[in-house]
Amino acid sequence: MVATMEKHIFTVTKNAALAPNVYEMQLEGPGCAARVPGQFVNIALDGLYLRRPISVCNYDGRTLTLLYKVVGQGTRQMAALGPGRTLELLTQLGNGFSLDVPGRHMLLVGGGIGTAPLYWLARELKARGREVSVVLGFNTAAEIFYTEAFRPHSDRVLVATMDGTAGTRGFVTDAISRQGLSFDYFYACGPTPMLRAVSQALSQPGQLSLEARMGCGFGICMGCSLPMADGTSKRVCKEGPVFRKEELAW
Ligand SMILES: Cc1cc2nc3c(=O)[nH]c(=O)nc-3n(C[C@H](O)[C@H](O)[C@H](O)COP(=O)(O)OP(=O)(O)OC[C@H]3O[C@@H](n4cnc5c(N)ncnc54)[C@H](O)[C@@H]3O)c2cc1C
Ligand code: FES
DSSP states (O other): OOOOEEEEEEEEEEEOOOOEEEEEEEEESOSSSSSSSSOOEEEEOTOOOOOOEEEEOOOOOSEEEEEEEOOOOHHHHTOOEEETTTEEEEEEOOOOOOOSSSSEEEEEEGGGGGGGHHHHHHHHHTTTOOOEEEEEEEEEEGOOHHHHHHGGGGEEEEEETTTTTEEEEEHHHHHHHHOOOOSSEEEEEEHHHHHHHHHOOOOOOOEEEOOOOOSSSSSOOOOEEBBBSSSEETTTTTTEEEEEEGGGGO
């Protein structure tokens, strides 16, 4: 799909903590934030040369929802923004998830903050009559967020925690195998080791949303290029961040 990057000023309408260091920010602004689930926005922040890429968690044509984890200077600055503050966003970046895939039963696998882009995806898949199973992985029960938000848009939501304080103890792949989930197609977003494990453990076809350190965020600097299975390299910001399983060189 061809994305058309736009630049817009969005106004923060809500910015609240969901879990330790994890925030949900809602914004409104002119123009389109994203066309399909899996796209991202690139946020300009005071005093920082590089914008910060954040996935679109949800967009209904008016309200843009972002989920972000505070890990450094930029996300710390975001966490301090109250309603009424404005942010300059580059919007509609990246390719997004393809919803036009075979099969009836879709499995969505998220790890930590990688849960974010799967929410709008679940909403769209469910609206198209697909059966949707969601498996979310966290370190511990206190870090869980958004499981309740997924319930209206999915048939089941399973949780895995590394310390076993909620759901299945272990990795998302442990929850998938122990629950004996059968599905036709998967979508995944999370830390690279989780994506590698999911890709290797699941025999079904799927799409994975990757992260890379970004310079420009719209295809010019080549800073986010990754080697692909066919020997070529692709830009996470432009040809990605979503790739088909078979494209990736693990
Ligand atoms: C396509 C894409 C979608 C993303 N979606 C989300 C999301 O929905 N929620 C969320 O919390 N985070 C998301 N990230 C990661 C997020 O961009 C970084 O956590 C954030 O840029 C860190 O900025 P900082 O200033 O707080 O941290 P710092 O560590 O101070 O950042 C220093 C530099 O490294 C870059 N950087 C740091 N961590 C990452 C990372 N993991 N990936 C890419 N660049 C990084 C920053 O952009 C900045 O240029 C996404 C990354 C990409 C590439
Ligand atoms: S970040 Fe510049 S090409 Fe991807």
